[in-house]
Amino acid sequence: MRIRSSKYVAVPLLALALFAAGCGGGDEAAPEGARAEIGSTNDINPHDVGDLRDGGNLRLAISAYPANWNALSNDGNDFEIAGVLRPMMPRAFKTDAAADLTINTDYFTDIKLTSTEPQQVTYTINPKAVWSDGTPITWEDIQSQANALSGVDKTFLIALNNGFDRVEKVERGVDDKQAVITFKKHYADWRGQFAGNSFLFPKSVTSTPEAFNKSLVDAVGPTAGPFIVQSTDRGQGRIVLGHNPNWWGAKPKLDTITYSVLDSSALIPALTNNEIDAVGIGTRDELKTAKSTNGVAIRRAPGNGWSHLTFNGAPGSILADPKLRVAISKAIDRQGIVTAIQNGLVEDPKPLNNHVYLQGQKGYKDNSLGFDPAAAAKELDELGWKLNGDVREKDGKKLEIRDVMYQDDTWIQMAQIMQQNLAAVGVKLNIDTKPGKGFFTEVIQPGDFDAGQWSWIGDPFPLGSLFQIYGYNPNDLQGNYGRIGSPELNDLIEQAVSELDPEKAIELANQIDRKVFEEGFSLPLMQSAGNVAVRANLANYGAAGLASLDYTKIGFLK
Template sequence: MRIRSVTTRLAVPLVIVGLLAAGCATGDDIPAEGEATLGTSNDINPRDVSELRDGGNLRLALSALPQNWNALHTDGNDADLGALMKATMPRAFTTDAAANLSVNTDYFTDVELTGTDPQQVTYTINPEAVWSDGTPISWEDIQSQAAALSGADTAFLIANNSGFDRVEKVERGVDDKQAVITFDQHYADWRGQFAGNSFLFPKSVTATAEAFNGSLVDAAGPSAGPFIVESVDRAQGRVVLARSPHWWGDTPKLDTITFSVLDAAAMLPALQNNEIDAVGLADRDELKTARNTPGIAIRRAPGASWSHLTFNGAPGSILADQGVRVAISKAIDRQGIANALQNGMVQEPKPLNNHIYLSGQKGYQDNSLGFDPTAAAAELDALGWTLNGDVREKDGQRLEIRDVMPVQDQWVQIGQIIQQNLAQIGVKLIIETKPGQGFFTEHIMPGNFDVGQWSWVGDPFPLSSLTQIYGYNPDDLQGNYGRIGSPELNALIEQTISELDPDRAIELANDVDRKVFEEGHSLPLMQSPGNIAARDTLANFGAPGLASYDYTKIGFLK
């Protein structure tokens, strides 16, 4: 599942973010380490818990407070909330740096594919697992969530159906602590339905559309992790997580985790001033500054975050014509963007050339249309967009497009490079910056943009996002904010997510990716460098790669 982020930096190290399949460069810009690729490493200062002191407060930064504490809701589908939820909510699997899966035994004693015709998955819940209000976690929570995300009732404003539209039924197993999911169509990414960026919520949140959409708008509900949400201070922009008194697993070393809302430009100074303990690094200057700050260590490992452009192809929009979107895509120098923003951060800056797989991940290949401004200009000519001075016109309308982005220097720099690229073919780009708070709910989700810039944050289950982002259903947009798609693309997605053979699924996913490029749906730009600055006494935390954190083992050295 993909979740949204307004930042190009690793603003929230609790989220699996920050991938670039490159390693060291010469000089002082990059730590002298071997080349890293996705799925090979992490860098978290691993220490035995005996080396850590009891207690302490881990201080981190957020871009904004959650718009909705329900991460399954379309308003809650963002990286800031994901960072909070991963310490508080159940997930079925943990992962290592290579994205190998292990059942998360804090919550489930077994998760098993118990049939393929029909496909059937059996979840056996840990007998000790309870929600923070004391209610046992049961098969009914799984049944209720499956129904809510099925799409059968469009009053549920879901972020992603996560394959539950393919579920025929969820039944009680041998007791209330076992759920048996039966599919009426195969679902390739079944392991990701309650894992990665997807969480299990209590049935009190998912039982009705009213509860799903509105019960967690103002505050978090029942949780089931080593930490609970202790307080939310909206005036100060602060969320405090504390040890859960209902937690049945290993006792956390930390007492609290505090998240403070900070502007992007304030994050590194906050680390230097001992106000937070870790932050992602956005550019070469920040990397140099962090390396020269006493008591700060640079931790680097690939993750799964990337910047991109989404085009608005809704009927009546200036980019409704697929040919115009494709021409603009070809005119954008993505290698130039990577060079400008990542030189000195990685060894060989490269653009990302796939929507589904990341560089270094099995399945990754270059399906892009390439940089060809000459072809782009010719295609716009053929579509009737003719130059009138510096800007093209058609039927009295100027080819001017609004690029809506969060307020952050790196996004603006990307926009300025694109602005220069498009000026060469007679397209005027207007840069509009918006605050992180409300960026998606007020601008992107309503379609109030021509081009939108933000980051997607992935997990080890890339196929689960195909319907979410690239499938097109006008009555159920989920994450397809550009409202772009086709019956052909929908059919390819359907074939891909129905394929249980992993190698064949990869082949089909790349067919989907080629079609996404051809539709002019969106344009991946670059993966984020895996550079995190952290207090050198902080252990079992930093750049996790594709590994999941054990929140009970994060802490500070004695």
């Protein structure tokens, strides 16, 4: 599953901070070990819990108060909301830095693929597992969520199906603590249905469209983790998590986790003033300041967020022609963009050249069309877009496109480089910045852009988001905000998502990626650098990469 962010994220898995202002100086060396690959390492200052003192408050920052605590909903499909929920919500698997999976035994004692014809998965729930209101977690919670995300009832405003559109039924197993999921069509990423960026919610949230869409708008409902919401203050922009009295697992070392709403420009000052304990580093100037702050360590593991430029190809839009989108894509110097933004933050910065896999993930390969402004100009000529002064025209209409993004210096810097690239081939790019509030619901989802910049946040289950983003169904938008697609691409996605052989699925996924480039769907720009400034005495927390965190083991050294 992929979740979105209007901001340029530095460390999305931790919900710490945003990628903030511009380029900075050019002579700062990248942190030792800074690589543009994921899956090889994480950097969390690992310690045995015996080394940690009891108590303490972990202070983190978010950019806005949650619009909807239901992360399965279109309004709640946000990386920061997911970050706040992680200490509180069930997930089926834990992951390490290489994205290898182990069952999360706090919630499930066993998870098995028990049949392939038909595909059948059996979840055995930990008998001790209960929601924070004391209600047992049962097979009915799984059944209710499967029904809500199936897409059958369009009044559930879901962020994605996550494979539940392929589920035939969910049945009670040997008792209420066992669920048997039977698929009507194979689903390759079945392990990610309640893992990665996907949580299990109680049936009280997923049982009806009204509850799903609205019951968590003002406050979180029942949760089931080591932490629980202790207090919230929307006006002050503060959320405090404390111990869950009904938690059955290991007792957390921390007393509380506090999330404060801060503007991106306030993050580094808050760190240096000892007001927060961790912040993502997005610029060389931020890195220099953090490194010079007493008691702060820089931790580094490549991030799983990535920025992109997505085109609007809806019928009637100026970029409705895929050949035009491809020509424009070839005129954008993505290496120049990543060099400007990440030089000094990672060693040998490289653009991301795949829509499905991150650099370092198994399956990653370069399927891009390349930077070729001469070819771009030739193709624009052939499409009838002829230069008239500085800007091309066709049938009396100028080739002028509006690039929409969150008001952030780094997004603007990337857009300015693209603006210069496109001007060189006679395409005018206008930069149109928007506030964070309503960015998706009022601008991107309705398609009020010619091109748009935001971030996708990946997890170890990339196939689960193929239909979400790249599949096209005019009656089921999900994450395809550019309204671009084809029957051929849909067919390829269907094949990949149905393939239970991992090697064959990877091969199909790369065919999909190449087709996405050839459709002129979007241009991946760069992967987040993953530098994190953290209190030096904070253990088992920092730059996680693809690994999941154990919130019972996070704490401060004695």
